[in-house]
Amino acid sequence: MPLSRLPPRRLWLRAHLAVALGFGLFLALIGLSGSLCLYGDELDRLFNPGLTVEPHGDPRSLDELMSAVRRAHPDYAGPWTLELPRSPTDPLTAWYEKPLETLGQPYAPLMVAVNPYTAEVLASRLWGQTARSWLLQLHSQLHLGRRGWRLVGSLGLLLAFSAASGLYLWWPGFRRLPQAFRFRTAAGLACLSVDVHRWLGLLGSTALLMLGLTGFGLAYPGVGETLVGTSGMGHGDDGPSVRSTGQAMGGRPVGLAEAVLLARGPFPRSDVRLVTTPDGPEGTYRITFRQPAELNDRHPMTAVWIDPHSGQIREVRNALRFGPGETALTAIWPLHTGELLGGWGRFAWFLAGLALPILYVTGLLRWLIARGSVPDRPVAWVRGRRLAARARLALRHLIAGLGNGLMAGVAASRREGAARLRRWQAARRSSANRAPKGWD
Numbered sequence: 001m002p003l004s005r006l007p008p009r010r011l012w013l014r015a016h017l018a019v020a021l022g023f024g025l026f027l028a029l030i031g032l033s034g035s036l037c038l039y040g041d042e043l044d045r046l047f048n049p050g051l052t053v054e055p056h057g058d059p060r061s062l063d064e065l066m067s068a069v070r071r072a073h074p075d076y077a078g079p080w081t082l083e084l085p086r087s088p089t090d091p092l093t094a095w096y097e098k099p100l101e102t103l104g105q106p107y108a109p110l111m112v113a114v115n116p117y118t119a120e121v122l123a124s125r126l127w128g129q130t131a132r133s134w135l136l137q138l139h140s141q142l143h144l145g146r147r148g149w150r151l152v153g154s155l156g157l158l159l160a161f162s163a164a165s166g167l168y169l170w171w172p173g174f175r176r177l178p179q180a181f182r183f184r185t186a187a188g189l190a191c192l193s194v195d196v197h198r199w200l201g202l203l204g205s206t207a208l209l210m211l212g213l214t215g216f217g218l219a220y221p222g223v224g225e226t227l228v229g230t231s232g233m234g235h236g237d238d239g240p241s242v243r244s245t246g247q248a249m250g251g252r253p254v255g256l257a258e259a260v261l262l263a264r265g266p267f268p269r270s271d272v273r274l275v276t277t278p279d280g281p282e283g284t285y286r287i288t289f290r291q292p293a294e295l296n297d298r299h300p301m302t303a304v305w306i307d308p309h310s311g312q313i314r315e316v317r318n319a320l321r322f323g324p325g326e327t328a329l330t331a332i333w334p335l336h337t338g339e340l341l342g343g344w345g346r347f348a349w350f351l352a353g354l355a356l357p358i359l360y361v362t363g364l365l366r367w368l369i370a371r372g373s374v375p376d377r378p379v380a381w382v383r384g385r386r387l388a389a390r391a392r393l394a395l396r397h398l399i400a401g402l403g404n405g406l407m408a409g410v411a412a413s414r415r416e417g418a419a420r421l422r423r424w425q426a427a428r429r430s431s432a433n434r435a436p437k438g439w440d
Helices: 009-037 040-047 062-072 131-141 145-170 189-219 221-228 256-263 324-330 332-337 339-371 381-434
Strands: 081-083 092-096 110-114 121-126 271-276 285-290 302-306 313-317
Touching: 009 040, 009 131, 009 145, 009 339, 040 131, 062 081, 062 092, 062 110, 062 121, 062 256, 131 145, 145 189, 189 221, 189 332, 189 339, 221 324, 256 271, 256 285, 256 302, 324 332, 332 339
Parallel strands: none
Antiparallel strands: 081 092, 081 271, 092 110, 110 121, 271 285, 285 302, 302 313
16 A cells, blocks of 8 residues: 555554553563573573482483472472473473472473483473563463453554554655655654654664564464464464373383383484373373474474374374465564574564564654653763763773782692691601501
8 A cells, every 4th residue: 555545644653652551561571581482492591500410321211200290399290391492402302281389370380400411410490480481471371361462462562553654754855855764863852752762763673563463463363373274273272182092012001211202203304392191091192393494393293193002193294284374473483483483583673572662662752842841952962971881881890890809819729739738648648657677
């Protein structure tokens, strides 16, 4: 549609302003928490260094690791999902979806970290009680439960509208296009806030539009499934409910390691990511693989269901054979997290999330100045430069102090080591003098 046929500019401006004033604070909070969630694994390792394991020897079998988990939590006899380590220093994580401690909550599983080399249980934690999971709950549901999940999904649509309307409001026409890229540093606080808002909005508009739409798709998976004509494709869905035949072969049940070996038949070159134990006597093993060409790396969709009694393959789901619509649905999560675009894509999404609080503050500041609630004033760049120079000087002194302290500590350690060596040598000489003849 040509721009001339769109509603008048003032209506777009009022709508853009209404979204910002009504929901801007929530969007800023979601953007900030989302940026931190993108590096949630790194934060978890930072706050929990004890979960980093030291590789030595071959990992224990899945049956041994599962036995260690059940010994630590004997009351939880239901299905467990084992998340295999992604690197040699990562622990194996066992997930129990509905523990007694969090009954009634929409999603609060128990997470048990196990050393894959020693079968030692390192930690048992509940979802929402760690920094990473707390941030994820804030980002995905604002700690409001299932209603918050729907609210955040609706806010995703508002974010997409805000990004699109901001682009329309920014567009000055071809004649005045050079003026749209100006950045005024000496025209006062009002002009500076407008220029910062415009530049950030322009640079982050594509990412914010994508984040808003994919966030809505994650919160309302039924919309996409209805459009495509499929089901069970939402984030976190376990796929079809596959039951066992109950007919044993060989007189013994199939173990975890054997189930994984049987499931590898259709996907011999794929990585095993998740192994879910049977849910009751009629349950089946579900082994989740990640194929090399699969879009979703964190939550792949390829899976094989194994009968625990007969060892037969009951169901196979091959993500590479999905239709275009189903493949698009599997791309929602990696698009939302930026993993589909690689490490630089995740970093770009990180910056886009950080831009939301700045966009909210600069837009609100410009609105308050226009209303007369905040006076416009010159920007004290000289004072800012002085503060920056003082900060750099203080940082240099801090680094120099740390360096001097480190060197002093090294020197003290050397002196202490030399003193210990002298004492040890003296003790050896004394012991040798006291030793009987013929002792060697």
